[in-house]
Amino acid sequence: MDESLKKTLHRDTLAVREAVERSPFGENSEALYLTSGYVQRSAESAAQRFAGDEEGFTYGRYGNPTTASFEQRLAALEGAEACMATASGMSAILLMCLGLLKAGDHVVCSQSMFGSTIKLIGSDLAKFGVESSFVPQTDVSAWKAAIKPNTRLLFAETPTNPLTEVCDIAALADIAHNAGAQLCVDNCFATPALQRPMALGADIVMHSGTKYLDGQGRVMAGALCASQQLVTEKFLPVLKSAGMTLAPFNAWVMLKGLETLDIRMRAQSANALALGQWLEAHPAVARVYCPGLASHPQHALAMQQQSGVGGAVLSFDVKASSPEQARARAFHVLDALRVLSLSTNLGDTKTLCAHPASTSHGRLTEAQRQAAGIGQGLIRVAVGLEHITDIQADLARGLETLP
Ligand SMILES: *Cc1c(COP(=O)(O)O)cnc(C)c1O
Numbered sequence: 357m358d359e360s361l362k363k364t365l366h367r368d369t370l371a372v373r374e375a376v377e378r379s380p381f382g383e384n385s386e387a388l389y390l391t392s393g394y395v396q397r398s399a400e401s402a403a404q405r406f407a408g409d410e411e412g413f414t415y416g417r418y419g420n421p422t423t424a425s426f427e428q429r430l431a432a433l434e435g436a437e438a439c440m441a442t443a444s445g446m447s448a449i450l451l452m453c454l455g456l457l458k459a460g461d462h463v464v465c466s467q468s469m470f471g472s473t474i475k476l477i478g479s480d481l482a483k484f485g486v487e488s489s490f491v492p493q494t495d496v497s498a499w500k501a502a503i504k505p506n507t508r509l510l511f512a513e514t515p516t517n518p519l520t521e522v523c524d525i526a527a528l529a530d531i532a533h534n535a536g537a538q539l540c541v542d543n544c545f546a547t548p549a550l551q552r553p554m555a556l557g558a559d560i561v562m563h564s565g566t567k568y569l570d571g572q573g574r575v576m577a578g579a580l581c582a583s584q585q586l587v588t589e590k591f592l593p594v595l596k597s598a599g600m601t602l603a604p605f606n607a608w609v610m611l612k613g614l615e616t617l618d619i620r621m622r623a624q625s626a627n628a629l630a631l632g633q634w635l636e637a638h639p640a641v642a643r644v645y646c647p648g649l650a651s652h653p654q655h656a657l658a659m660q661q662q663s664g665v666g667g668a669v670l671s672f673d674v675k676a677s678s679p680e681q682a683r684a685r686a687f688h689v690l691d692a693l694r695v696l697s698l699s700t701n702l703g704d705t706k707t708l709c710a711h712p713a714s715t716s717h718g719r720l721t722e723a724q725r726q727a728a729g730i731g732q733g734l735i736r737v738a739v740g741l742e743h744i745t746d747i748q749a750d751l752a753r754g755l756e757t758l759p
Contacts, residue, residue: 357439362432367548370432373511374423386425388608392416416591417599423607427579429614430569433548433562434669436581440591441607445544445564447600448471448578450539452560453477453509454598455590459485461508466493466523468516469540470727471717479749490727493521494654499528503535507724513542514659517702517735518712519729520545520645522654524669525661531555544568544703545669548663549621560586565606567703570613571620575606620705620741624668628739629745634748635672640685640755642733646670669702671712671736674758682733686711691756696750702738710736715753 357373365373375386394413396402404410413419423441427603431439442448453476457463463477467490487506491498493516494753511531514523532539540560541553547568554560563569565577568607578600580591595601602610625648632646644651647658647668656711658666674689676682690698690709700715717730739747 364431367433368618371429372618373587374429374432375611376421376591384669386608386611387422389421389604392603399544416604417601418596419479419606420522420604422604422611423602426577426602426607426611426614429580429611430548430563431581433552433614433617434498434543434581435548435552435554436561437584438587439528439579439581440587440595441565441602441610442578442580442595442600443565443602443606445470445542445562445578445599446476449473449476449511449560451591451594451598451600452580453481453486454594455586456538457481457486457508460487460506461695462487462504462505462506462598462730463509463511464489464491464499464502465511465518466492466513466521467491467724468519468521469511469513470517470544471720472543473511473513474724475719482511493523495533496512496527500531503531503537505539509537510539511542512539513544514551514661515545515647515669517669517716518645518710518734519543520647520667520669520671522647522652522658522661524530524657525553525556525558529559530560533557545667547621549618550625550665556579556584556661565610565613566701567615567705568613568621569610571611571617571703571705573701573704573706573708575609576605577602577606577610583746593713600637621668622665623741624705624739625665627744628668628670629666630736630744631737631739631747631751632666632670635670635751638755640675640758642673642675643671644670664665668739670738670739671734673731674733674735674755676733676737679732682731683711683713685758686733688757688759689751692754692757693750694753696737702736705739705741707742708738709751711737712736738753 409679452741491504538559561581563579629648
């Protein structure tokens with residue numbers, strides 16, 4: 357499709373149309389190119405391609421046409437110049453850090469980020485001399501106060517897992533740019549269907565494609581969206597040497613997932629809001645964390661930043677008088693489920709329920725968990741596409757028979 361026509365098209369159209377050129381066979385659904393190598397036209401052309409002076413594929417670790425289609429489609433949805441796909445969300449974060457940071461550099465992150473992100477940046481990269489500070493997600497002044505002369509990167513995730521805390525992307529972009537640093541946003545929970553961080557000033561958008569981009573819980577994937585310059589000069593060289601390449605089959609699943617992303621996100625978010633309202637009125641529930649509810653502390657910011665939609669993940673605390681009782685009650689609710697899945701994944705059309713304190717956040721110390729506000733009575737629900745009445749009834753089984 358030529359660039360001038362592409363510029364006139366809406367995101368919904370690009371979500372189903374943007375891809376590399378069709379093959380001479382004229383397939384309507386994008387082809388899945390399962391190949392690790394490529395046959396070169398001539399020795400001279402091969403030399404040019406390896407030198408980066410001619411467009412074209414050379415080796416599966418460096419690129420693949422199916423993967424390129426996924427990258428182009430996601431970049432179009434995020435409003436980014438370019439995108440680099442990776443094998444998982446965590447490998448996208450590793451690729452970004454290896455590409456942008458060196459020993460002696462400093463990163464500022466929210467203390468409520470995804471557990472593995474805290475581990476990777478706070479512990480694994482610390483071994484290589486990368487410093488980090490973890491600040492309260494919603495406190496803009498704390499982000500500002502954490503800036504040091506060697507700060508190169510601010511890394512935010514909004515809404516967060518599992519408490520759905522929302523940070524102000526535009527405010528963090530200003531802080532980063534005033535300090536000569538870059539802002540990366542993990543856009544896993546909102547997806548470009550609801551939130552486009554680059555339009556708010558973010559330099560990089562990171563994805564775990566494993567979640568809503570696939571949307572049906574099938575394969576792992578990750579991605580970084582950024583300027584063409586960052587992708588070509590900082591990320592591609594690391595991908596080539598470190599090899600966190602996305603498999604073509606997984607890229608193809610992602611490509612197909614993006615076609616229905618918008619309608620899935622809106623339908624699942626509507627289910628989540630209805631479930632949040634029901635839980636908030638339930639006598640066994642102490643508190644509900646759901647950006648779509650007026651009771652959410654950053655409700656107004658979430659509505660403005662996320663196209664008026666709260667997202668499909670919510671969490672709630674069961675009422676209890678001690679951490680031990682809270683854990684027993686949360687386990688009772690989860691063990692009573694007969695339809696919904698007890699699973700730590702999210703972003704599936706099937707509703708998934710989990711106990712963060714003993715699973716996704718189980719590797720954190722008690723102090724880190726408390727700093728992140730994750731209690732023993734907390735249950736996270738990644739709401740899917742089942743009928744809302746059935747979702748409520750399945751949770752009611754445990755909530756109405758608490759020990
Ligand atoms: C799952 C997740 C990741 C990590 O992605 P993987 O694909 O599991 O490696 C990062 N950030 C958030 C918010 C996630 O939910």
